[in-house]
Amino acid sequence: MSRRNVARFWEWGRKIICVGRNYAEHARELKNELPTEPVLFLKPPTAYVKEGSPILVPHYSSNLHHEVELGVVVGKAGRQIPQTSAMEHVAGYALCLDMTARDVQDQCKAKGLPWTLAKAFDTSCPVSDFIPKERIPDPAGVELWLKVNSVTRQRGSTAHMIFSVPFLISYISRVMALEEGDLILTGTPKGVGAVHEHDELQAGIEGVISMTFRVGRQAAVHN
Numbered sequence: 187m188s189r190r191n192v193a194r195f196w197e198w199g200r201k202i203i204c205v206g207r208n209y210a211e212h213a214r215e216l217k218n219e220l221p222t223e224p225v226l227f228l229k230p231p232t233a234y235v236k237e238g239s240p241i242l243v244p245h246y247s248s249n250l251h252h253e254v255e256l257g258v259v260v261g262k263a264g265r266q267i268p269q270t271s272a273m274e275h276v277a278g279y280a281l282c283l284d285m286t287a288r289d290v291q292d293q294c295k296a297k298g299l300p301w302t303l304a305k306a307f308d309t310s311c312p313v314s315d316f317i318p319k320e321r322i323p324d325p326a327g328v329e330l331w332l333k334v335n336s337v338t339r340q341r342g343s344t345a346h347m348i349f350s351v352p353f354l355i356s357y358i359s360r361v362m363a364l365e366e367g368d369l370i371l372t373g374t375p376k377g378v379g380a381v382h383e384h385d386e387l388q389a390g391i392e393g394v395i396s397m398t399f400r401v402g403r404q405a406a407v408h409n
C-alpha cells in the first residue's frame with residue numbers, strides 16, 4: 187500500500203480542531219471573557235477549500251466573517267502528550283482561515299447551542315499549501331495578515347497567543363487522540379470582519395506564504 191503524504195493533509199479526511207479566543211484583543215473585540223482554558227470546537231474535513239475554488243457564504247447567513255489563523259499539522263499520533271515533547275508531534279504548518287457565520291454564531295451563543303452551523307459548513311476552512319516545520323522555527327514568532335479587496339483587516343503576531351502551540355497540543359491530546367494528518371487552528375488575532383460575494387481575500391504569513399480566495403454564495407435549495 188502506498189504511504190500517504192502528510193503534505194496533502196487536507197485529502198486525508200482527518201479532523202480539524204479549532205481553538206477560540208486565543209488572543210486577548212480578539213476576545214475583547216467580540217466582548218468575550220478571556221478564557222482560563224482553551225475553547226475548542228471542530229470542523230469536518232469537508233470544510234477544506236484550496237486556492238482556485240471559492241469560499242461560499244452559507245445560504246442561511248448574511249454575515250460571514252474572516253478569521254486568519256496559524257494551522258498546525260500533526261505528524262505523529264498521540265494521547266496525553268506532555269508539553270515537553272509536544273513539538274515532536276508537529277509535521278508542519280498551514281495558513282488557515284476559520285470562516286465564521288457570525289450572525290448564526292451569535293444566535294447559537296444566545297440559545298446556548300453549539301457552533302456547528304456557524305463554523306463547520308462546506309468551505310469554512312480555506313488552507314494554504316503545507317509549510318514544512320523547518321520553515322517556521324518558532325510558532326510563537328509568526329506574523330499573520332489578511333486583506334479584503336487589498337485593504338488590510340488583520341495583522342497580528344502569534345507571540346500574543348494566550349495558550350502556546352505546545353500547551354494546545356498537550357491540552358487537546360488529553361481530550362481526544364491526535365492523529366497524523368489532523369489540523370489544529372490556533373485562534374485568530376483582532377480585526378475580524380464581514381466578507382461579501384465577489385470579495386477577494388488575501389492572507390499571509392509574513393515572509394513564508396500567501397494565498398488568495400474569491401467569495402461566492404451557496405445556492406439555497408428549496409425542497
Ligand SMILES: CC(=O)CC(=O)C(=O)O
Nearest residue numbers: 205206207208253373374
Ligand atoms: C468567537 C470565535 O469565533 C472564536 C474563534 O474562532 C477564534 O479564533 O477566536
Ligand SMILES: [Mg+2]
Nearest residue numbers: 253284373374
Ligand atoms: Mg477562529
